[in-house]
Amino acid sequence: MIPTSSQLNRYEACRGAWNVERDIPPSPTTPDAASGTTIHAALDTGDTRSLDVDEQQTYQRCQEILMRCFPYEMLSKERRFFLVNPTGKTVLSGKADLIQLDEDSIHIIEFKTGRNAVPPPMENWQMLSLAVMAWEEYRPAWVHLAIIQPWVSFEPVTAVLTSHDVSQIKQQLFTLLSDIETSTQRTPSLDACRYCRAKATCPKAWGIVKSLETLPPAQWAVNLNTCELAQDIIDAVRAGAKTLMLAGAKVPGYEIVYEQRTTYRGGDLQMILNRGAFYGLNIGNFLPCCKLVAGDLRKTIAQSAYLKGAELTRAIATITDDLGETKTISKMQRA
Numbered sequence: 643m644i645p646t647s648s649q650l651n652r653y654e655a656c657r658g659a660w661n662v663e664r665d666i667p668p669s670p671t672t673p674d675a676a677s678g679t680t681i682h683a684a685l686d687t688g689d690t691r692s693l694d695v696d697e698q699q700t701y702q703r704c705q706e707i708l709m710r711c712f713p714y715e716m717l718s719k720e721r722r723f724f725l726v727n728p729t730g731k732t733v734l735s736g737k738a739d740l741i742q743l744d745e746d747s748i749h750i751i752e753f754k755t756g757r758n759a760v761p762p763p764m765e766n767w768q769m770l771s772l773a774v775m776a777w778e779e780y781r782p783a784w785v786h787l788a789i790i791q792p793w794v795s796f797e798p799v800t801a802v803l804t805s806h807d808v809s810q811i812k813q814q815l816f817t818l819l820s821d822i823e824t825s826t827q828r829t830p831s832l833d834a835c836r837y838c839r840a841k842a843t844c845p846k847a848w849g850i851v852k853s854l855e856t857l858p859p860a861q862w863a864v865n866l867n868t869c870e871l872a873q874d875i876i877d878a879v880r881a882g883a884k885t886l887m888l889a890g891a892k893v894p895g896y897e898i899v900y901e902q903r904t905t906y907r908g909g910d911l912q913m914i915l916n917r918g919a920f921y922g923l924n925i926g927n928f929l930p931c932c933k934l935v936a937g938d939l940r941k942t943i944a945q946s947a948y949l950k951g952a953e954l955t956r957a958i959a960t961i962t963d964d965l966g967e968t969k970t971i972s973k974m975q976r977a
């Protein structure tokens with residue numbers, strides 16, 4: 643088992659994490675991670691049939707930025723690279739979403755489909771290590787790195803590396819990899835622990851949860867950061883226990899129960915209306931059973947009328963004028 647590029651930033655933040663978590667099975671996939679995988683698969687194959695409305699929009703935004711900014715020859719998609727150290731040992735693997743060729747340059751392009759910005763290419767070990775591994779194979783004069791994150795910006799975040807830059811980064815990368823292979827030092831932080839498979843049982847991570855007892859209540863920013871990490875750790879304990887129970891283990895006082903929730907969407911609604919006519923269902927008594935979420939209407943009009951920004955807002959205001967029920971809720975999020 644070897645580390646992968648996408649984990650390197652958090653291993654840099656906690657050098658001992660690789661050794662702790664390497665033998666722990668992966669945590670259950672979160673809905674956000676599953677959605678990201680689905681969108682990446684569609685970007686790879688062009689088949690969008692499995693995407694929901696929100697994922698369709700993310701897909702289209704990614705494609706729009708790609709077409710506008712990267713009109714180069716496609717070299718490979720979803721290509722996995724491996725890095726071999728000077729002693730001949732394979733020490734890292736990493737998969738690039740897209741590799742494009744432009745004369746004596748290659749472009750490494752990564753899609754990030756989440757709502758939060760990821761570190762820019764020069765601070766992002768996933769991008770830097772992909773640059774090293776792709777350069778080893780293609781030996782271009784220039785390596786262009788680009789992150790397309792359509793919910794953060796309509797412009798890609800880019801960086802350009804010369805062969806000399808890549809060679810320096812390669813040395814730093816070997817140092818980092820050798821460090822994380824041998825280190826036992828655990829350094830908890832939100833960035834390091836959030837996706838660490840060891841967080842449910844790591845004493846250092848639990849130390850952060852316990853520190854909530856002694857933090858001065860008025861230190862809101864520190865407390866909120868700590869709460870966020872504490873919540874992640876608690877979620878990991880729940881997910882770990884559930885995985886064990888699904889595999890047949892007994893946890894005293896708890897059991898797995900199954901409940902079904904059915905939602906009817908799109909074409910289902912028309913079919914139900916047609917079939918229900920025999921039982922007296924008509925548009926007048928059927929519509930009150932249906933709910934339309936404002937965000938879904940906005941996405942649908944954006945796609946059907948090719949509108950965005952202020953124009954889209956005006957169209958929605960015209961359509962929904964004085965209709966609907968609007969509640970104002972306050973929520974706290976990271977600035």
Ligand code: SF4
Pocket residue numbers: 656658659662828829830831834835838839840841842844845846847
């Ligand atoms: S839980 Fe946090 S502190 Fe513990 S090994 Fe993982 S990243 Fe390091």
